[in-house]
Amino acid sequence: MEPVKYTENVHRNPCQVFIGVVTNAVPGGLQVENALENTPATTYDVRKGDVITAMDGVPVATYGELVRVRDQHAQGEAFALSILRDGQPMTIHARFRECSKEEEEKYQLQKEALELTIARSMEQMHRKNFEAQYFNGKDFSKMEWAERPILGVFEADESNGQGLVIGRVIKGKGAEAAGLQAGDVITAVNGKTVTGTPGLRLIMAGLKPGERVIVAYRRDGQDQQTEVTLSADRSPAVANTERDPCAVFIGVYTAEQGAGGRGVQVVNIVPETPASLSGIQQGDLILALDDQPVNTTGALLHERDKHRPGDAFRLTIERDGETFTIESKFKTCPAPDAPAKEPVQVAEQQKVSEERTTGPVQTGSVLVLPTLEAYPNPTTGPVNVRFEAEAVPTILRILDVTGKAVYTRNLNQFNGSFSESINLFGNTPGTYLLSIQQGDKVVSKKILLVPGA
Numbered sequence: 001m002e003p004v005k006y007t008e009n010v011h012r013n014p015c016q017v018f019i020g021v022v023t024n025a026v027p028g029g030l031q032v033e034n035a036l037e038n039t040p041a042t043t044y045d046v047r048k049g050d051v052i053t054a055m056d057g058v059p060v061a062t063y064g065e066l067v068r069v070r071d072q073h074a075q076g077e078a079f080a081l082s083i084l085r086d087g088q089p090m091t092i093h094a095r096f097r098e099c100s101k102e103e104e105e106k107y108q109l110q111k112e113a114l115e116l117t118i119a120r121s122m123e124q125m126h127r128k129n130f131e132a133q134y135f136n137g138k139d140f141s142k143m144e145w146a147e148r149p150i151l152g153v154f155e156a157d158e159s160n161g162q163g164l165v166i167g168r169v170i171k172g173k174g175a176e177a178a179g180l181q182a183g184d185v186i187t188a189v190n191g192k193t194v195t196g197t198p199g200l201r202l203i204m205a206g207l208k209p210g211e212r213v214i215v216a217y218r219r220d221g222q223d224q225q226t227e228v229t230l231s232a233d234r235s236p237a238v239a240n241t242e243r244d245p246c247a248v249f250i251g252v253y254t255a256e257q258g259a260g261g262r263g264v265q266v267v268n269i270v271p272e273t274p275a276s277l278s279g280i281q282q283g284d285l286i287l288a289l290d291d292q293p294v295n296t297t298g299a300l301l302h303e304r305d306k307h308r309p310g311d312a313f314r315l316t317i318e319r320d321g322e323t324f325t326i327e328s329k330f331k332t333c334p335a336p337d338a339p340a341k342e343p344v345q346v347a348e349q350q351k352v353s354e355e356r357t358t359g360p361v362q363t364g365s366v367l368v369l370p371t372l373e374a375y376p377n378p379t380t381g382p383v384n385v386r387f388e389a390e391a392v393p394t395i396l397r398i399l400d401v402t403g404k405a406v407y408t409r410n411l412n413q414f415n416g417s418f419s420e421s422i423n424l425f426g427n428t429p430g431t432y433l434l435s436i437q438q439g440d441k442v443v444s445k446k447i448l449l450v451p452g453a
Helices: 063-070 102-133 196-204 297-304
Strands: 006-009 021-026 030-033 050-055 078-085 088-095 144-149 152-157 165-170 185-189 214-219 222-229 231-243 252-255 264-269 285-289 312-319 320-331 342-347 373-375 381-387 396-397 406-411 417-423 432-437 439-447
Touching: 021 050, 021 063, 050 063, 144 196, 185 196, 285 297, 373 439, 381 432, 396 417
Parallel strands: none
Antiparallel strands: 006 021, 021 030, 030 050, 050 078, 078 088, 144 231, 152 165, 165 185, 185 214, 214 222, 231 342, 252 264, 264 285, 285 312, 312 320, 373 381, 381 417, 396 406, 396 432, 432 439
16 A cells, blocks of 8 residues: 655645645655755745654644644744754754734735635536436526535545545634544544545434544544534535436445445435335445345446336345345336326435545646545535646546546636536546646545545
């Protein structure tokens, strides 16, 4: 397994205390993978390959430890980095950048304008997506909005199998009030193991804002726990729509694949469908349909489509380590003189704040971006893509598993900031790669396209 790399940055705030290094944990400290331009790192000659062993005399072996020492400073203050360069110890004396009141005000105005643009873009995207996919020109006001529970954290990087690494704690949310910090590794919530954002989302699905949960986490190698009061996040939840009543339909959204490559995991249930009526739950692992193993959503759809309306079917389910069988039946097709369509409740995918990765971006030591977001992820179609980079010609691509581009955007007049919605609806469910290229430098991020069965 490749070591996890961290970009020492959260927002492009010119007044934030900021060293300017991309680091990789190695024995004895943090190895510098890259030093960002116009930061204390490059100003005071921190170099790629240097190993940071301490800051202000405090040993730092993890990204979280470095951030905690750094955040004890204010802008303009001096600090010292103890490093190993080519095996030789040395100390670099540096100073954080100090910005003017005008710069701070300019940043706040830019931030507010960007947030407003994103909010408007998301509203337009949701309206267009719902009208196109679900309403077929019907009244958009039928869509309901619901509050969903969140801890209030952004994940630092892709799951490393040992827990959810916190990249940033959202100000004013439950996680901050409970004392969770960037660099902490969440290992469990209410006793249920967490290995990344998808697992956390499944645990949170049965909870409500305002409820209290016990969060187990690891900080500086020590296991700890705290009580977090769940915060609320508004997201589109349920829309009334119509579908073909003569199409066989289980009523689940699935993630590809389940733990260990076995089965497909249920991430959402559609009300008033065979899934909800037969007791299938979020988090269940579907191992087989009619005793035929299904390890991908495509395999599940293949077995499902062998049936006709009214047929009985059998699902083999794994839940909390136990395997059992659920017997169910597809809805029957109405008589010829009945209405051609019947109303059904269809659940739209949730906007998951925890999955936005505004913090560390996995770079592969090629193109370093201060900000890269792609959410919701997983998605059933629409993806909000936002990034900041140098204002030079840029190419944005989304590639399927074969390397074929399903979306390409040439930004020849790129101004340094990108924020738009891209709809992958209609493409084959599976893993896609978001690629940002400037010259011969590239950074990429995985996107999971989730189907409904």
